[in-house]
Amino acid sequence: MEPAPLTAANERQRLALLRDLALIDRPSDRAFQDLTALCARLFDVPYAMICFLDGQQVHCRATVGCEPFTVPRSQSFCQHLQETALPLQVEDARHDVRFAGLRVVKGEPNIRYYLGAPLRTAEGLMLGSLCLFDSAPRAALSQDRLLGLQQLAALASQHIELLRTEAFWDPVTQLPNGQRFIEDAEGLIRAGTPVVAVAADLFAQSYLNDFIKAMGQAHFDGLQRAIKQHLRRLLPAEQPLYRLGPARFGFLLHDTDEAAQQALLERLQQELTGVLDYNGIPIQTRLGLGVMSLTDDHPTDWLRALIATADDARAEMRGCRHFDPQHDAAYRRAFALLSALPQALRADDQLSLVYQPRIDLATGRCHSVEALLRWQHPHLGPIGPAEFIPLAEKTALITALSRWVMQQAIGQAYAWQREGRGLGVAINISAHDLNDPDFTEHTTDLLQRYPVNPRRLELEVTENALLGDVALIHRQLAALRELGIGIAIDDFGTGYNNLSHLRELPADTIKIDRSFVRELTHRTKDRLIVSSLIELSHQLGFRITAEGIETAEALASLLAMGCDEGQGFWIGKPMAEPELQAWLLVQQPDLQRSTRRAPVFQLFDNTAKH
Known part of the structure; x- marks a missing residue:
């Protein structure tokens, strides 16, 4: 994949895609982790990782040999990969004027040997890199070995593209979907990170059906994208957003204190309740926010319960409703009765x-x-x-x-x-x-x-x-x-x-x-x-x-x-x-x-x- 030209528009597109895919904030991705472990063995290096570049920093994830860490983009090797499709190899960073002054060279982890290949999307946007390093200098690898790293980087890029397919990706809004929402939340749970899941439901299904009948599917898809952009303006810049269904979106709050969470929820209620402008057409919203702590005891099918909580909040015009186990038990009983009625x-x-x-x-x-x-x-x-x-x-x-x-x-x-x-x-x-x-x-x-x-x-x-x-x-x-x-x-x-x-x-x-x-x-x-x-x-x-x-x-x-x-x-x-x-x-x-x-x-x- 050839690199895309370095323009302000491409940089905005790259950062938006990086955020929507939640590559930086996503819990440990098994495919990435397995790939870096394989690289460490094949190239016999103590350190391997996949890095992602945002506007200011490089975030090292799926690491082997060290804990995940972050460095300023200006202090990274990765910035030199942006204009090439080829791997970058540095035998001894102390003797390379481009890298001798970097903090990661002068101090921990004392990088001497570096080998990295860019991770690019199908349109050539560089989201990150697959990189290996050692604290001791090494001789240059052959072109065949460099080609091997390039092929492994291509596998990582293919996995990123998979995240954009319908398995984990909503083609209408270009947001990760409900399946990715589940996997990302459960990854945070496994990592022991306190996490609160939020679902935002803006319209009753009957209203959406009437909208499609009156305006058509193309306008309905446009409305979904308009809601996405409106939510983007209201959420923190680094907050990944997911599409959970028609006019229904979700996000995960973690490492955020309770007061900040409450302030965000109140802001959403204030800004999303009332009239939403879509192409000059005033659309009356009826917001329901469902909130569930995934740190506490929660049902196995927690996404169903979360969506039901948001739907109840919207139907009852409460604005926001926190998950209630007893209320959810009534839903499960209702489902059990409906399932048993055909046999009856x-x-x-x-x-x-x-x-x-x-x-x-x-x-x-x-x-x-x-x-x-x-x-x-x-x-x-x-x-x-x-x-x-x-x-x-x-x-x-x-x-x-x-x-x-x-x-x-x-x-x-x-x-x-x-x-x-x-x-x-x-x-x-x-x-x-x-x-x-x-x-x-x-x-x-x-x-x-x-x-x-x-x-x-x-x-x-x-x-x-x-x-x-x-x-x-x-x-x-x-x-x-x-x-x-x-x-x-x-x-x-x-x-x-x-x-x-x-x-x-x-x-x-x-x-x-x-x-x-x-x-x-x-x-x-x-x-x-x-x-x-x-x-x-x-x-x-x-x-x-x-x-x-x-x-x-x-x-x-x-x-x-x-x-x-x-x-x-x-x-x-x-x-x-x-x-x-x-x-x-x-x-x-x-x-x-x-x-x-x-x-x-x-x-x-x-x-x-x-």
């Missing part, structure tokens, strides 16, 4: 449905039940739906899970119909279901397989699930209603809809969220909201179901307000099918009697406790 779907004894009675408040008669999913994990025990369903909704598993529930619930409704039981079944569906174009067709197929009267079925959907593809959602709900299936809006009052949207909702039933029912008999505001909602819904033609009825007083208040239906632990807990049948025989007659004689409370008692 295939097994016969893990997933099941339980049924919670829903009664007509005026008569106390149970005319329908809500089907609720349960999971009995073979090792972890019962897993609540509030834990595993949100996890499934982040993956394609939610489709399989939803179809399993639909099949089981519709199959059970058909079984009850054949037995002459007059029970309807309400089934919860998700936003993912309503945004799936095949959902209605799949439901139709199930009705053909289990020919239950569709009027025995009701699909419950939350308000927020109606915020996706509005046209598709309304088409699907309209098609389902045409089949005769009822539609209920679940958890009403907790989402983004307001009362003016009631007239537009493609539904038959409104379910009042339990949060309004829980304090109904103690909070005047809750009673006003519920009473007004019941009255307005009735005027618009909706039936009203109240969830979370846990006391006789709450039931009586709702009955007095004109609420149509109710469910909750006071009425009946979720039960397996055999237990439900026993409950219907024993408990329902009591409910019918209690609702008929329930006292009517004063609805707007201004002296009631809030």
